[in-house]
Amino acid sequence: MSNMKMLWLSLLTVMMPSKTLVMSLPLWNPVLPTQPHAGPSEADWEFAEEYLKHFYGYQPKPDRRKRTADNSIDADWTTGFCDKVQEMQRFFGLPQSGELTKETLEVMKRPRCGLSDVERFGDTMRWKKHNISYRIAGYNLTIPASQIHKLFKAAWKLWSNVTPLQFRKRSRKEADIVISFHSGADHKDGSPFDGKKGILAHAFMPGFGIGGDVHFDADEDWSFNSTGFNLFAVAVHEFGHALGLSHSSDPGAIMYPSYNFAPNYEPQLSFRDVKDIQHLYGIGSNFAELSSKNPPPRTPDKCDPDLSFDAVTQLQQEILFFKDRFMWRKHHQFEETKITLISSLWSDSVPYSLDAVYENSGRNFLLFFKGHQYWMLRQLNLEEGYPRNIWDLGFPSRIKSIDAALHFTNDHYTVFFTGHECWRYDEQQKTMEGSPTLIKQQWPGIPYPIDAAVFYEGFVHFFKGNVHYKYDSNSKRVVSTGPANDLLECKKDNNEILMEGR
Ligand SMILES: [Zn+2]
Ligand SMILES: [Zn+2]
Structure with missing residues (x-):
């Protein structure tokens, strides 16, 4: 997206009074659906302003954000503020909308260290003795x-x-x-x-x-x-x-x-x-x-040619790629896909090193699978009574875990992959349909067991090890294969390259 357009979107959203803000949301849907009329409150704005001043060196102009009778807001204030929101979003791996979304506020409100995120101490700031x-x-x-x-x-x-x-x-x-x-x-x-x-x-x-x-x-x-x-x-x-x-x-x-x-x-x-x-x-x-x-753990790198995924799911307009404690969030409006923690979105509600995740967009929930358990979340929150056992979904006791899940929104069913088999679950009747079928018959050309599966741009995308299979479910064939991370568009920014050069 061009900078101009981004700026325009940001301006629009911040400048609109709250009722119009809700109307303008389809332009940029935050990953967590905002409740009707639940734009940032005055207290949220003030909190965010203080946060950005403290941690991101935001310096509002003295006559900032004067709300006049016609509800207009100083445009200089708006751009300065949005730039800082964007800088903060970039640091935390959030989609860089520059807007004070609900999840941006959530991340701002997480407990943290009191030091700035943008001040660099520099190499001279060290003890001159051992x-x-x-x-x-x-x-x-x-x-x-x-x-x-x-x-x-x-x-x-x-x-x-x-x-x-x-x-x-x-x-x-x-x-x-x-x-x-x-x-x-x-x-x-x-x-x-x-x-x-x-x-x-x-x-x-x-x-x-x-x-x-x-x-x-x-x-x-x-x-x-x-x-x-x-x-x-x-x-x-x-x-x-x-x-x-x-x-x-x-x-x-x-x-x-x-x-x-x-x-x-x-x-x-x-x-x-x-x-x-x-x-x-x-x-x-x-x-x-x-x-x-005991080698120090490396954070997964989206440019690693050996990168594989634990799970991949759609979430509204985003695709989420899960790996250990981390995830990447790919959004078509934002060029850059940055790594973040699973807990940055769901706190400690879901475990890490997941087996499978899928979104039921019609009924507005996400299911996370690990071992014989699964967790249901709506927006940020874990539903009561979870985690539950996967056998409650109708799996026989011989199934100990799930490899991947693929949700078919229009037909209201989900396919679960386990080893060489796949299972069809009716989301409306909430029952498993009959016995499993073989992956090699249902999805010819796909290796098993697989790591992850997701719908994206009209194709099914399967992941196994460091390979990505793009699959046409109409013609039942693999259209192309590539590295598992090819949807993450490996482009390192200068800062990351500098850091690695050390
Ligand atoms: Zn600190
Ligand atoms: Zn102190």
């Missing part, structure tokens, strides 16, 4: 001190494992890095905390005085186990800042700004984090041995 001391200042949490000490020691170790850095705890004054917990708004550094959720912690880049210091919001529900925020994960992230790292838009990185950890998750440095910290301090002597045993 022995770094830290001190844990007073705190009044219910967690025992010994546990806190152990946890921070372990968090530093993740960074010292991959670099020549050494961290020593000091119990009295005079440490490079002071770690502390602060409750309530002002704690005399100009960056107040905000009570529960919202901003969880912040840190200062390396330097004298407050430089390198790490502050946690004492009002959060910090935890070591199954509830609340994983203190270890947040500590590893903040310590990254204290060593000189900025935020990463790689959703697999520990330096990703929003909180994305299940309470029991065992945080680790990703390949990206390791590259970035080694760029500042060099490679630790134990690194080769440690990484051969």
Whole structure:
């Protein structure tokens, strides 16, 4: 889409009063259908403005957004604001509409680190020595001190494992890095905390005085186990800042700004984090041995020729490609397809490493399959009573999981693929129709077991390993084959190329 058109769309949507906003929605349908008259509220606008000021360096003009009697809004304000929304959407892998969609607001409202996403510390912001001391200042949490000490020691170790850095705890004054917990708004550094959720912690880049210091919001529900925020994960992230790292838009990185950890998750440095910290301090002597045993996980790359998918589904005007904890969202209006976390859309409602996903657009739900369980979601929310067993759909007990699912909207049925068989499920009667048929008879030319299947632009697209099969279901033949990632249009932006050059 041309920039002009994008701008025009953005202007239109922001400038319209709320009733007209709903009318104009078909131009850009957010992935989650907006409820009637549920445009952003005045409080949402203000929240978004504050968010963009804080994290994206948005500087509104002094006479910004004057709502006049005729409801018109200053056009300068509109473009500046939309550009920043777009920048934020790009960072988080959202479709870059520049509009304050419901899901954009959802992502903005996720708990996160207090540091900016656009300020770069630069390579000079690092400690000029390898022995770094830290001190844990007073705190009044219910967690025992010994546990806190152990946890921070372990968090530093993740960074010292991959670099020549050494961290020593000091119990009295005079440490490079002071770690502390602060409750309530002002704690005399100009960056107040905000009570529960919202901003969880912040840190200062390396330097004298407050430089390198790490502050946690004492009002959060910090935890070591199954509830609340994983203190270890947040500590590893903040310590990254204290060593000189900025935020990463790689959703697999520990330096990703929003909180994305299940309470029991065992945080680790990703390949990206390791590259970035080694760029500042060099490679630790134990690194080769440690990484051969336990290599830092790489975030899937849409340009990887060996890329395969767990599941692929249509979702309104988008195609979603799932891989591990991640997904790519392809929308025909937006050229760039960026990677994001599954949890950025559905929080922790659905598991990762899925087997199959499909949308029933007529009845407005999504089903996610993993193992013998499935989850039903409407918009962002998990329906009550889920997950359920796949046997409830009419599969015999010998079927332990599903490979792929393909929904036929007009005919109201879904085909499930399991091993060499396929099953037809009647969505209206909610019954499995008879016994399974063989894939080689129903879909000649398609290998099995398959990984994923989806309808797109009049064809069925099958995926197995790193191969994509485009299938014409009328003539029952494979029309073409290509790399599995060919629908993702592998085009790296300059920033990504720069990052990899390191
Ligand atoms: Zn951060
Ligand atoms: Zn602070």
